[in-house]
Amino acid sequence: MNLHRSPHRPASRPVFLAGLAAALTVGLGAGCASNASKAEEQDVNWLVRHARYEQAVRVAAERVENAPDDAQAKEQWRLATAAWRLEAGRRLTFENKDIEALEQFRAAEALAPEQPQVRAWIAATLDKLSKRWVNRAIEAHAADDLDAAVRAYETALTYSPSERLALDGLARALLQLNYRRGMGESYYERGTRALNEFWLEQAAHHFSSTLKYDENDRAELRRAQADTLRAENRALIAQELEEQGQYAAARNEYRIATLFDPAHAESLAGLERMKLEERAAEHLREADRRIMKRDFETAERELAAGEALSQRQLAGFAAERERLLEARLSARYEAVLSVEADHRFEEAIEGYTKLIEAAPQGYFRDALARRDALTDSVARAKGYYDQALAETDLARRAQLLRQVLLVYPEYKDSRQLLAQTESALAAQPPAGGGR
Numbered sequence: 001m002n003l004h005r006s007p008h009r010p011a012s013r014p015v016f017l018a019g020l021a022a023a024l025t026v027g028l029g030a031g032c033a034s035n036a037s038k039a040e041e042q043d044v045n046w047l048v049r050h051a052r053y054e055q056a057v058r059v060a061a062e063r064v065e066n067a068p069d070d071a072q073a074k075e076q077w078r079l080a081t082a083a084w085r086l087e088a089g090r091r092l093t094f095e096n097k098d099i100e101a102l103e104q105f106r107a108a109e110a111l112a113p114e115q116p117q118v119r120a121w122i123a124a125t126l127d128k129l130s131k132r133w134v135n136r137a138i139e140a141h142a143a144d145d146l147d148a149a150v151r152a153y154e155t156a157l158t159y160s161p162s163e164r165l166a167l168d169g170l171a172r173a174l175l176q177l178n179y180r181r182g183m184g185e186s187y188y189e190r191g192t193r194a195l196n197e198f199w200l201e202q203a204a205h206h207f208s209s210t211l212k213y214d215e216n217d218r219a220e221l222r223r224a225q226a227d228t229l230r231a232e233n234r235a236l237i238a239q240e241l242e243e244q245g246q247y248a249a250a251r252n253e254y255r256i257a258t259l260f261d262p263a264h265a266e267s268l269a270g271l272e273r274m275k276l277e278e279r280a281a282e283h284l285r286e287a288d289r290r291i292m293k294r295d296f297e298t299a300e301r302e303l304a305a306g307e308a309l310s311q312r313q314l315a316g317f318a319a320e321r322e323r324l325l326e327a328r329l330s331a332r333y334e335a336v337l338s339v340e341a342d343h344r345f346e347e348a349i350e351g352y353t354k355l356i357e358a359a360p361q362g363y364f365r366d367a368l369a370r371r372d373a374l375t376d377s378v379a380r381a382k383g384y385y386d387q388a389l390a391e392t393d394l395a396r397r398a399q400l401l402r403q404v405l406l407v408y409p410e411y412k413d414s415r416q417l418l419a420q421t422e423s424a425l426a427a428q429p430p431a432g433g434g435r
Helices: 044-049 051-066 069-094 096-110 116-142 146-159 164-183 185-211 213-243 247-260 267-291 295-308 313-341 345-358 365-388 396-408 415-425
Strands: none
Touching: 044 051, 044 069, 044 345, 051 146, 069 096, 069 116, 069 345, 096 313, 116 164, 116 365, 146 164, 146 313, 164 213, 164 247, 213 396, 247 313, 267 313, 295 313, 313 345, 313 365, 365 415, 396 415
């Protein structure tokens, strides 16, 4: 019998298992008596009371298999499974395997949310996880690793959103990050004072609430109003930073604003917007690196990915695209220069022509002048070459072939023809003949 699945026999029947249960009678009894009767060992409630959870689940599941419509059998299976799950979670907690324990407790809660033991264990586990990540954050903060500290504080808040140490530490770490990004000492001091005022006001509110219960609602309203005002102030700073293109700093300010007022719509929207702008900026920086390495295809992909995310950096992306085009044209220009230096003039002319066609302005550097000069050289070389072929005087032919080589050193077979002509000239007898 699979203890994790519903004990129903036919697949067509309604699914019994809606989740895993909260525990029943957890902590009652540590083990079973050695003289348990066979009847007791088939009693689900007895097995649960004696902490024999797996056996209880198995017995209950077999009963549901044998009587799928028996509501009491289903209930026993649910509660037995609940006890088994909660006990598994407790054991994992004691082994400090809190993530796995939380999964067991959550599964139990999904099946039997009415059991208070499960809610208590979930709350205790979340608090334990939150404090563990706060401790890691404090260590990173003390080691001056602010990025790691921010990540750890934020992880702690996923387990306990109201954890005061995490809220306070995260706000301070974000302020320090902005200060290091050139925000200035006065900014940091103002921000720190604002945070200190915020936390002190919170403490004062809690103290006053314990003394003036009849004014609690009014104090809570004023506290909420003060939080909203502080969130709006931080949002204004964030907007200024956003306008200046300091997206990482703006993101931090929006994040601080949401610590004051978690429901502040403008800051929540700004936070998401800055996350996208930060990612877009990363693509922009990577494109810049790829251009320097002449990895133009990857640079093109990075720019496309970044442009799809950004709303505020479109001008920057446009400028980077121009830089990419310039880099591509420069690479092609240098390649054609190498071809020209290798005296492959026709190939170089073709390369310059394609380069000029690819350039938005219809020209690129001195490509037009170089193409025209090469075209003239090829035409002149052809003229001298044709004359040389038609010339019967060997001396004159040699002179024409030398002119070909001056303007186009690799034109056809000019070099070989010149060597042959010079050999023929050397073999001729001296003028006048005889001794």
